[in-house]
Amino acid sequence: MSEKPRVLTGITTTGTPHLGNYVGAIRPAIAASQSAAIDSYFFMADYHALIKCQDPALVQQSAREIAATWLALGLDTDNSTFYRQSDVPEITELTWIITCVTAKGLMNRSHAYKAAVQTNEAESQDPDYGITMGLFGYPILMAADILAFNAHRVPVGRDQIQHIEMARDIGQRFNHLYGDTFVLPEADIDDDVAVLNGLDGRKMSKSYGNTIPLFLPEKKLQKMINKIKTNLLEPGEPKDPDDSTVFQIWKAFANKEQTDWMRQQFAEGIAWGQAKKELCALINTEIAAARDEYDRLLGDPGFVDQELKKGAEKARERAGRLLSEVKSAVGIPPLL
Numbered sequence: 001m002s003e004k005p006r007v008l009t010g011i012t013t014t015g016t017p018h019l020g021n022y023v024g025a026i027r028p029a030i031a032a033s034q035s036a037a038i039d040s041y042f043f044m045a046d047y048h049a050l051i052k053c054q055d056p057a058l059v060q061q062s063a064r065e066i067a068a069t070w071l072a073l074g075l076d077t078d079n080s081t082f083y084r085q086s087d088v089p090e091i092t093e094l095t096w097i098i099t100c101v102t103a104k105g106l107m108n109r110s111h112a113y114k115a116a117v118q119t120n121e122a123e124s125q126d127p128d129y130g131i132t133m134g135l136f137g138y139p140i141l142m143a144a145d146i147l148a149f150n151a152h153r154v155p156v157g158r159d160q161i162q163h164i165e166m167a168r169d170i171g172q173r174f175n176h177l178y179g180d181t182f183v184l185p186e187a188d189i190d191d192d193v194a195v196l197n198g199l200d201g202r203k204m205s206k207s208y209g210n211t212i213p214l215f216l217p218e219k220k221l222q223k224m225i226n227k228i229k230t231n232l233l234e235p236g237e238p239k240d241p242d243d244s245t246v247f248q249i250w251k252a253f254a255n256k257e258q259t260d261w262m263r264q265q266f267a268e269g270i271a272w273g274q275a276k277k278e279l280c281a282l283i284n285t286e287i288a289a290a291r292d293e294y295d296r297l298l299g300d301p302g303f304v305d306q307e308l309k310k311g312a313e314k315a316r317e318r319a320g321r322l323l324s325e326v327k328s329a330v331g332i333p334p335l336l
């Protein structure tokens, strides 16, 4: 029997999951976790979080919320491997080994690093101002995340493509120097998955402060949805669905019939307030049960930790085998 494809993705643990994360990443990943044809790995990139966030309470809170979110939504932790990056020391060991084959020039080209330098220059600061080695070497840690499991495919957003290419470069360099060891991963970009807009109509993103958190209590969810920017058209005036964030989010939760129905409502001039009510109800139907479970899990951290321990054990076992090979390849075999 041929090997199942290994599909791996990491979630940086800063911030609270929002509707955009859910539709773009979490929902498709949970579906993949339930598929017997795929060997999937999901992890919380808590060491990556330290690059952006040096508030311990926030780092911890965010990891809890994210783990509870994925579990509440039905992640199948028997059929997939779900863990915290920091619980798998093999990943950080591998990070050092591949750091030693990574050209500094490759890291100089990283978008995230270059953007930080540009911001400094624009503000007439020292180019290195506020830039840690963590930020500079971020793509190496990410390469280790992927290479440690010899993942074939990595579902990510477009902003992460460069990092996957760097992981390939690094893996290739290692293979060239030490013999075939790593699978070269491919970025998996799903063009059918919607990129949701946020309250202000720009892409929903924590950095724009325009997000709608996924698990708000229903009343708060409605209040948030009411803040979605709309035009000034009155009830009874026909509205353009394709120019509307309300409709765009509707589509991401609706089946074909519901989408057609709402399109019709727009043509007939549904009031914005009414459209927003319908939207809240639709989202609520999909997530209400998971939200209850989420609240329960936040009150039962022992259960969540148990799941994460189980995942870490599986992950360590697999990464450990590969790391032994890697260490032997570079001339650091186990002691006799």
Ligand code: TRP
Pocket: 008, 009, 010, 011, 012, 045, 048, 141, 142, 145, 146, 154, 155, 156, 160
């Ligand atoms: N850098 C990714 C992001 O910000 C998160 C991440 C860390 C990741 N390690 C990864 C994604 C490995 C895929 C594979 O979204």
